[in-house]
Amino acid sequence: MNKELDQKLCEDFPEIFRDRHGNMQTTAMCWGFTCADGWEPLIRATCRQIMSPISRKREHIKHIESMLAQEDKSSWCEWTHATYTKDNIEATKAKLDELLTTVPVAVQVKEKLGGLRFYVHGGTDRDHQIIRNAESLSYYVCEECSVMAGVVTYHIGWIRTLCPACADKNYGTEAADFRNKTGEWAE
Secondary structure (H helix, E strand, O other): OOHHHHHHHHHHOOOOOOOOOOOOOOOHHHHOOEOOHHHHHHHHHHHHHHHHHHHHHHHHHHHHHHHHHOOOOOOOOHHHHHHOOHHHHHHHHHHHHHHHOOOOEEEEEEEEOOEEEEEEEOOOHHHHHHHHHHHHHHHHOOOOOOOOOOOEEEEOOOEEEEOHHHHHHHHHHHHHHHEOOOOOOOO
C-alpha cells in the first residue's frame, strides 16, 4: 500500500495500528500494509466498524462537555440537570477507558492467496467477526482499484484478485489465460 494511505490509516485508527512502527520481534506491522491500495477502503471500513462503540462514547463525552459549558442553564429540565454532570462525564470516560482495553491491535495486514488477512491481538468476538467478514469480502473487491464488478481470481504465480480492467492493465491479453484454471472462483 502506498505511503500516504498507510499513514492516513494509522492516523485515523491509532489504537488499532499503534504498533505500526513497532519492533519486528513483536509485530509484522513494522513492514506496513503488505497489500495493494484497492483494499484500503475495505480496511478503513473494518476499522471504522471495530471503533464504532468507542467513537460513540467519545461523541457522548463531547456532547456532555458542550452542555456543561453552556452559560445559561435556566432552561434545563430536571432530567437535563441530572444527566449533564461532571460525574456523568467521569463515568462515561471510565467506560471509554474500559472499551479501549478491548480494542484489537493489528499484528499484520496483508494479501495472502488472493485475499485480505487482518491478524490482531486482543479484541472481542464482535471484532473478530467484523474482521472475518472483511476477509471474505476481499475476494470480491479488486485489490488494485476497489471495484467490485467482475472481480476474478487470477493464478499468475501469485494469486491476485482483480477486476477485468486491472487484469488487462497488468497482464494484457494473457490475463484470461491466468484466470483460475477451472474457470470457477478460487476458494
